Amino acid sequence: MTVPVERSRSRRPVTWLTLIGVLLLPAVIGGILVGALYNPTDRLDNITAAIVNDDKAVELNGQLVPLGRQLTGGLVKGADDQPSNIDWVISNDEDAASGLEDGTYTAVVTIPENFTSAALSTRPGETPERATIGVQTAPDARVVDGAITAQLASTASSVFGTELSSQYLTNVFLGFTTLGQQLGTAASGAHQLADGAGQAATGATGLKDGLGQLSDGSAQLATGAQQLAAGATPLADGASKVAGGATSLAGGTREAATGVGDLAGGANAIADGNQRLADEINGIADQIPPEFAQVATDLSQAAPQVNDALVKAAAALQQAADDCTGTPEQCDALRKAADDANAALPQATATVTKIGQLAGDAAKLPAGIRTIAEANQQLADGARGLAGGATKAATGLSTIAGGIDGVAGGASQVASGVQQFGAGAAGLSSGAAQVASGASSAEDGAGQLADGVQQVATGTSSLADGLDTAVQQIPTYTDAQAQSLADIVADPVSATGVSDSLFGIAAVPLLAMAVLWFGGVASFVAFQAVSARALTSRRASGLVALRGFAPAAIVGAVQGLLVAGVVQVASQYDWGDWALFALVCIAAGVAFAAVNQALVAVFGGAGRWIAAIVGALAVAANIVSTVPPVLAGLSSLLPTSPAYSAMLGALASSGGVGAGIVGLAVWAVLALIATTLVVVRRRTASLRTAAQPA
Template identity: 55%
Template sequence: MTLPIERARTRRPVTWVTIIGALLLPVVVGAILVAAFYDPAERLDNVTAAIVNDDEPVTIDDQTVPLGRQLTAGLVEGSDDLPSNLDWTITNDDDAAAGLADGTYSAVVTIPAEFSAAATSTAGDDPERAVIEVTTAPDNLVVDDAITAQITSAAASIMGQELSEVYLENVFLGFTTLGDQLGEAADGADQLASGADQLADGTAQYVDGVGQLAAGAQPLATGASALAPGIGEIADGAAALSAGGYEAADGIDDLAGGASALSTGASDLADGLSSLADLTAQIPEIPQGVIDAADAVAANSEEIGQFVTGSAATLTALADECRAAGDTGTVCAEIIALSDETNAALPTVTEILDDSDEIAAGIAQFQDAGPQLTAALQASAAGADEIATGIGGIAGGASQAASGVREIAAGTGALGTGADEASAGAAQVADGVQQLADGAQQAADGGTALVTGSDQTADGAGELASGLHTAADEIPSYTDDEAQTLASVVADPVEADGIGSDLFGATAVPLLAALALWIGGLGTFVALQAVTARALTSRSASALLALRGLAPAAAIGAAQGLLVAGVVQIAATYEFGEWTVFAGVCVVAGIAFAGVNQALVAVFGGAGRWIAALVAVLAVAAGIVSTVPGWLSSLAGAMPTAPAYSGMVAALTSDGSVGAALVGLTVWMLLAFIATVIAVARRRSAPAAHPLPA
């Protein structure tokens, strides 16, 4: 069955087969394009790639870390964000190279031998970035390389994020450990300061007691020195008594009185020495806790210095990392301030630790001096008692001598000998007491220096304790869960929400639909005549002739739009409301494209079809990626496919205006119809040299 429609470039009539072919052309084109490009993420398993794992696992804390194996598993297992994954094959270098050359593999991911070592090098002094190599086949299709690179980069990024989380979690837990250690060090410094205060108080009491001892021993030494010559005179008098006989009776009486007074003085001397011994015994002992604390500080001064210096160096390194990273957050600001305070207090702490041996030795020497001094005083008191007893005996002998000259004469020799011994003993007592006074003065001077040193130690330990407490309070503390959560956020601080797995996005369907309808309009006027061949002989108006050529093409275009929208709905399953608007835009676009293609063929002839093909190429070039040159994008935006594309996008995504797109298509339709009318009018006239055929 033929139709009253003219066929292009032939006199054969148009049949329903021709019309059906024109109708189905954009449907077939659209179905092929949608089937090929819509949602390629569901068919990633059509891409075959190889994995070559040359990684050598490392051992950390007696635990094997095979990161290459883990990355391989991550690539093979895929992601929850994609419905499918590449068809991965785990193989070796030779097979991968051969498969890449013969087309078996589209890409090869090679994990080098040092991958695990480099990925875990952040825990050492020489960190190194782990690198994997992606090699693609030279004859890959256009998007295969991008798909492989995207999936591989995503897997590597996820593994890098996991490694960063582990590293940061250890850092945050290290903050907690450092804070605990600083707290313990601060408590120890508090104890040291308290012990130094006690030492200073006890030493001050000791200095007071020793000062009193020195003050009392000095006149005692003077009296003992004066006692020695008197006893010598007694010895001389005893000799004269022995020689003088009865004349010595009166002198012996005097001697008895002087000996009694001397005995009383010696007893007083013994009592004074005993009092001094008791006073010395009352000097408080240095607390054992102070001695132990000073010995512990002296014994561990090097370890304490290393710990304090290491802690200060750790804080300085953390502060330097914060400054280098430009981080102005609260944690970094507190770490920098804490580092400055620690470094300011470090010289004082180091000086105290350097003098800890001398302080401990002085405390021990002072502790030993007290008992020795008490023993010396007690011995001196006993000697003074013996002197008093001896002088008392002298007094008794003198009294007996007063009652009888002969007995006195007989006993004067023994008296002289005893007096000589008493004189020598008194001189020794004087020397001992003088030494005691000198030693007590030296002990007082040393105790004063010890008090000053103890006060300085207490002040320095107090400053150290205050600084360490401040440091411990400023350093954040985290539980395991808090450290894990914070590490997860810091390792991946920015997350993009709303990114889908569709590699072509929501605009792919409108682009393919517009392209299919444009090709349908082009195909329609490959089969149909744009301008009737009877234009010269027809009596109808040019506009009516142009409309007769457009009407069947417009009907075919409308049907094409509806069919293409149906194919899209089968593939994408949009909501009915969205699809209804989309189908309406497709129908209007099919009619407008029919009018524009008619005008191109009517005005330019066969070149018009070439121009129509160029318009299709521009639509594809500007619709795939935004990196096209600006002039090319502007040129494509001026084509009739642009309002159709923007209207379809607006119908499916609510981005843009469907009304504006329909207005644009209507303007193109009117301009194309005017151009067709002008072309028809031009064909209705012929030069005089070429009359019309009979």
């Protein structure tokens, strides 16, 4: 059964079988390509690959860490969101090598023995090393098999590495929190140390003031004791004279009772002298402050406490110097102050001890002076009583003479005691002067100590403020915050909208364009581009060209509809997008029929060769963006370019459908014009051609 369509290179008409074959050729080719290539990741289990785990586990905190085994398990298990996974076989080096050679395995993933040790080399004290895995593809593997295997292994390694980085960074961020807490504790301790140093400086200043008062009081004590010693000498001389007079008086009394009146007068004189001496001694005693004895006693008792305080202050200063965490200048100043304090400590404690001893002796001075004054007062009273008795009782002169002898002895004792008192007062004056000098030296040392401790307090306060600033600048994180931040830092950039399919949305328009183009080529392998009866036909040249174009155009339109149907069955696009895509496919089939007709009409059999090159160039230029610019430029000038752009715009909603259809229409019109010109040329016969028999 035939149809009224001329067969190419033959006068026989085209049969329905040929017509059906031409119609179905693009649909069959497109169905085969789409079925074989669409969503290859859903059929990963058709790929068999081996995993060789040579990794050696590493002991960490008493536990073995087998990261190679974990990575192997992750590859075998696959991803939760991936419906299919490669058929992984856990193997060894020998089996993997033989399987790769005989085709049992498409690829082999090898985890080296140092994988775990390298992955954990970020621990402190170790040299960081990158953990790597090896991927080897069989020589006879399919084109994309190696890429799929390498991509899965690379993705698993990347995710595994990101997890390790996240754990490491989590520990780092939590370390910031711990560091901030420790610095906060150090800052609190530094503040407390600064407060203690300030209090020590205040105490050292108070010690300086107290030593100044001690120096002044000791100087006054030395002056008073000196005056007391000076007054004791005349008192001793007077007592000696009293003793001599009493002896003479006793002898005179025995010789003459008539000298009683003189004795009474002498006794009154003695009483007056003793009274004056008692008054002078009382005056000296009155010059001593009432609190002198208590102050001297307190000073004597405080001496050990002062020594303990000095020892503790020097030890605290030395401890602060040893634990110094400030700047080098602050630490050097603190150590110098500690050295000076330790050097001055023995002299200071010895001086304070001596001061305590002298103060204890001085505490007894007021009571002794009062005792002497009372004795002189009693002596004065007794002399007055003696004078009165001498006046009233002459008969007792003998008895009085004996008493006067006793008085002479007592006066001698008084003179001796007063001389001893003068010597003691002179010693007291000298000791008090030494106390005053030592207290003055101690006052200077206390002033230096106060200055040094104040510098320590200032430096420690600056250190505490610096630590507070550091604490404020160090971030702190909770466990959840540290984990979240570590996850982001370990994988800071992510891409959305990236498909993991090797057969993307642009592949369907490319395959549809290619099969429709080669469908147009097939049409004019079977059909005649220009009717063999063009020369004898009475129709216009344009109608003759259209007569050859019409069957191919109808076939191209049907081819476009069939290809669109195959795509919809495989891809399940939205019906609105598919309808627009089907319209573009029909337009492309018609336009490709016109272009292939023109190529065969103009170039003959070479036109089919040119059409094949055009199809190959169109496919090659649209597979990858790394195509050379020359080929990309040539591809954009081909009739396949607007068809591909329109198909892609219909499925991807990227626009350009209208421009693509207009481009196809322009190519179709230009092709029909070229075919018409060929018809015109063929209908112009020369005389030689006309003379030849038909």
